[in-house]
Amino acid sequence: MLRAPPVNTVGIVTADLFDAAAMYDDDYLYFFASPESAGAPTHGPVVGTAYATTSVTTDIVWRLLDLQPGMSVLDLACGHGALANALAVRGCEVTGLDSSAVFLDRARADAAAMDVAVEYVPGDMRRLPAWTGRFDRLVNWTTAFGYFDDPTNRRVLAEMARVLRPGGRMAMDLDNLPRFLASYTPSRITATRDDGDMLVDRHHFDPLTGRFEVERTVFRDGRTRRLTFLKRLFGFPELRDWCTAAGFTTVAAYGEDGEPLNIHHDRMIVIADLP
Numbered sequence: 001m002l003r004a005p006p007v008n009t010v011g012i013v014t015a016d017l018f019d020a021a022a023m024y025d026d027d028y029l030y031f032f033a034s035p036e037s038a039g040a041p042t043h044g045p046v047v048g049t050a051y052a053t054t055s056v057t058t059d060i061v062w063r064l065l066d067l068q069p070g071m072s073v074l075d076l077a078c079g080h081g082a083l084a085n086a087l088a089v090r091g092c093e094v095t096g097l098d099s100s101a102v103f104l105d106r107a108r109a110d111a112a113a114m115d116v117a118v119e120y121v122p123g124d125m126r127r128l129p130a131w132t133g134r135f136d137r138l139v140n141w142t143t144a145f146g147y148f149d150d151p152t153n154r155r156v157l158a159e160m161a162r163v164l165r166p167g168g169r170m171a172m173d174l175d176n177l178p179r180f181l182a183s184y185t186p187s188r189i190t191a192t193r194d195d196g197d198m199l200v201d202r203h204h205f206d207p208l209t210g211r212f213e214v215e216r217t218v219f220r221d222g223r224t225r226r227l228t229f230l231k232r233l234f235g236f237p238e239l240r241d242w243c244t245a246a247g248f249t250t251v252a253a254y255g256e257d258g259e260p261l262n263i264h265h266d267r268m269i270v271i272a273d274l275p
């Protein structure tokens, strides 16, 4: 059901498992990141957003990453820059990298409106620029990891380790597998707007690959559009071992409240340190 376009938005030839440009576009921002969508209901399970506001997210990132003003932070797959801009407001030197030009345009516009300086870079998390040892901290938020085959997903972790300085720390925010699977449904209305626009998702979880595959139908302004995407789901022990193999030493997991991970948390925040 998932197609394999040969070229992604930054022009790198890949064996992509889905078309990220079709997924992370203006429709996504319309449903998930516009002022009008803020109060839009998300129906049914398959775990929605666990963080009430960007400020709540920023607080937990600040604490778990032990951030200080002046630290250099890479927001990897930064999306439309909500977290990157908020970290810059608190005094970090932030770089945001993402493959979506639409999202980066929005991130830059919001940074300008907030009067903060963030370096926004178009790029591919599989091959980061020549940033070896550059960052004190790295953040990868809202299930922005696990879009590729497993060797490539592991290469992304190695890239994260490469761009952090010795003693650096990274934070990844992912679905909490036990809770996610307990909430599994074959389909759901994922987002609605007052005018009747909506996103409807059909789900498939493949236990052989650990991939959660989604066929999404976008209903907007009388148009109907279909797209597919997937994400790899991880139990903590597997991801901990991948992080260790990528060079991280201490690897821990927390829930969205910052407490040690348990089965009731919606989110799994993995914190990993380099030696």
Ligand SMILES: C[S@@+](CC[C@H](N)C(=O)[O-])C[C@H]1O[C@@H](n2cnc3c(N)ncnc32)[C@H](O)[C@@H]1O
Binding pocket: 020, 024, 076, 077, 078, 079, 080, 082, 083, 097, 098, 099, 100, 103, 123, 124, 125, 126, 140, 141, 142, 143, 144, 147
């Ligand atoms: C679920 S969104 C999360 C965005 C952001 N971290 C947030 O919390 O809102 C996933 C992001 O990954 C980006 N992305 C997908 N494939 C990518 C790639 N190969 N390299 C860099 N970014 C990618 C998308 O454009 C999108 O912004």
